[in-house]
Amino acid sequence: MKNFINYRAFSLACVALAVMSSCSSSDDTEEVIPINSSPYVTKVLDYSPAVGQFINMLPKYESGDTREKMIQKAQAAVSGAKGSGVSLGGFGGYIVMGFDHTIANVEGLRDFRVLGNAFWASSNPNASAAERGGSSEPGVIMVAYDRNKNGQPDADEWYEIAGSEHQNPKTIKNYEITYTKPDPNKAATSDPLATWATDIEYIYWSDNQGNSGYKTKNSFHTQSYYPEWNTADQISFKGTLLPNNAADESGNGNYWVQYSFAYGYADNVPNKDDESAIDIAWAVDQAGNRVNLPGVDFIKIYTGTNQESGAVGEISTEVFGIEDLHLLKQSIPTRN
Template sequence: MKKRILGWTIASLVLGMVSSCSSDSETKEESIPYKKTVTKVWEYAPAFGQFVNELPPYEEGDTIESMRVKAEKALRNNEVITLGGFGGYVVFGFDHTIPNVPGKRDIRILGNAFANNAEPGVILVAYDRNKNGVPDADEWYEIAGSEHGSPTVIRQYEITYYKPTKDKEEESGEVAEYIRWKDNQGQEGWKTKNTFHQQSYYPKWKKEEALTFSGTLLPNNAVRVEQTNNWQLPPFAWGYADNYPNAREGATIDIDWAVDQEGNKVQLPGIDFIKIYTGLNQEAGWLGETSTEVAGAIDLHME
């Protein structure tokens, strides 16, 4: 009888040890070290701009895909990319769902804004509801920032930029009538090339003769300082990219600010993807066009 009890006890200990090891192994396998920063860029499509073809740098032979990879590498390392003028955009994602924590801001959007030099970009967020791992068109919601209710905001704004001619590209110095543009509000004109950046402002990997972008147009924020040639670009109160220095609370957003296409608030459990596009169509004298720059994003619940 004692032998049988002893045998059972030893067997139980062995099974227990195996079970414990198995449990520890499973726990380790399930403990995935998620990154708090951007891991994937889905699309990179800048408009015209004085930093286009420089941030990230274009090289002869680059394609839409190779430029996407360059943008992805930059954002993974929190390096700056430009979106160019109104509508230019980037779509990026994370290796996990960023939770929507009630009463807290959830994401920090990184850019290169500094005091009185804000170039606000409109932010859209998407929750991967069908779990297919890609940002589907019907999953996007706009972050309703401080200007959302302003009567000067134009929704469903659309603008087309026309590729400059070879002669225009070869001109040196300032080129006043450089890139022609036209919008759906009956406005048209020219974008200027300044003396500080002499490379092409049109994405050189794009073969199209015209590029069209659409979205929410924010009110201009450029102000010329009286009796000087200096310009200030004050930030909006909250809710935009490249609007406040990265360390400020103004660079963070709350997922609860998301609204649908009719402007109704939505309740998202979290988000997997972010789209940012330049929200202004303006020039500020010698500073040139207002172009949103992005340097990644951070999950505040992992910060």
């Protein structure tokens, strides 16, 4: 977690006509786009963060807030051109967003941009580092086309955007993690070598790979890191676990660098970087096969890693919104 900074069957003619309609899909349907469609998120269908140092803060939890209320707050935080942002917490924490139209899948171009708060490091003690790095907290992106037009992303409509790490042997599919609600009466465990930490055994977690550990609480954020509107003693998340991307380049815990992946993830690179833009054609099914979607109506983003970065905290994806690049008339070529 970085310190929070608010920061294919289509022709190219479809872009010019995007305000009127999208192009026909492989099932011969036609998506009519209202003239006054917004290029930004217009609704949040679900917000279920994992644990993290900005949970209950972004958006702000107030006593008595329900799940429905927090979804409303998340919607206010990611809608429009300049969202205030939400934090998804550790691995698996997610948000599901929708639009007032179908974002078209245009051949040869990237279709939407996920807005985060990633940034590049001004320096790096490791002069030989090859990757671009700084504060990168990659989130896995799922997309859904509302084929049955029921206004909801059904379970069989979700597909994963296959980013650069999809075939990485260190990537774990069907990863599952469970977080246990912390006992407020438990005595904190300190570490004299980690003066920034107030409890190094704060929130217990275990996964389906036989691993377990604790999420640390730091002195910079004193509120509960467990979503307070969730009354369950445990919360679980399942998805694709990306490889660890953070490294202590100082060798003594004083300078962590979170390296970006090449492409295909949220909050992975700064918003002005072309690699923050996504091509719907990268979507794959559970078997890893490419799917030919005419467009997408819903986008789900969840934190893709399970790693801590010393005093910087847990790696957790932040989302500020999504842009329909075609309605904004931004032409970004896809990767070859």
